[in-house]
Amino acid sequence: xxxxxxxxxxxxxxxxxxxxxxxxxxxxxxxxxxxxxxxxxxxxxxxxxxxxxxxxxxxxx
Numbered sequence: 001x002x003x004x005x006x007x008x009x010x011x012x013x014x015x016x017x018x019x020x021x022x023x024x025x026x027x028x029x030x031x032x033x034x035x036x037x038x039x040x041x042x043x044x045x046x047x048x049x050x051x052x053x054x055x056x057x058x059x060x061x
Contacts, residue, residue: 010042012054031061 015023015037023029029037038057045052 011039012042013037013039013060014057028060035061037061 011026011028013023013025013028014021015029015035017035022035023037028039029035031037037060039060040054040057043052043055
């Protein structure tokens, strides 16, 4: 019997420079001088309006 592997996590990366969003997407951006980046994981929840929610952001760089 084969057990299904869990789906890989889905992340949303947000890169900012001087507080302005310069990138929003699923791939980790390159670290560049003067920018910061956070990521949030999608947490599935069948009871939620959109089928889930974004976790609290964590600092990437």
